[in-house]
Amino acid sequence: MVGLTAPVTGVIKEVNGTLDYQPQQINRDPYGAGWIYKIDSSDPAGDKKELMDAGTYCLRMEEKVK
Numbered sequence: 001m002v003g004l005t006a007p008v009t010g011v012i013k014e015v016n017g018t019l020d021y022q023p024q025q026i027n028r029d030p031y032g033a034g035w036i037y038k039i040d041s042s043d044p045a046g047d048k049k050e051l052m053d054a055g056t057y058c059l060r061m062e063e064k065v066k
Contacts, residue, residue, distance in 0.1 A: 007050055010041040 015037045019025060025034035041047055052060065 014038040
């Protein structure tokens, strides 16, 4: 599996091994079978302050593309 950068602190507790042979699951079902890994966050409240909701993220990416 390729390394990923995550906007949270913590320890990876589980990796979705299905993606090794069915990587298309990430695009087909990102909120279901396409999950990448599960993290035990060491600072959930602090991490949450830094995260964007989907709408904000999409707007930010649209701005970068322009």
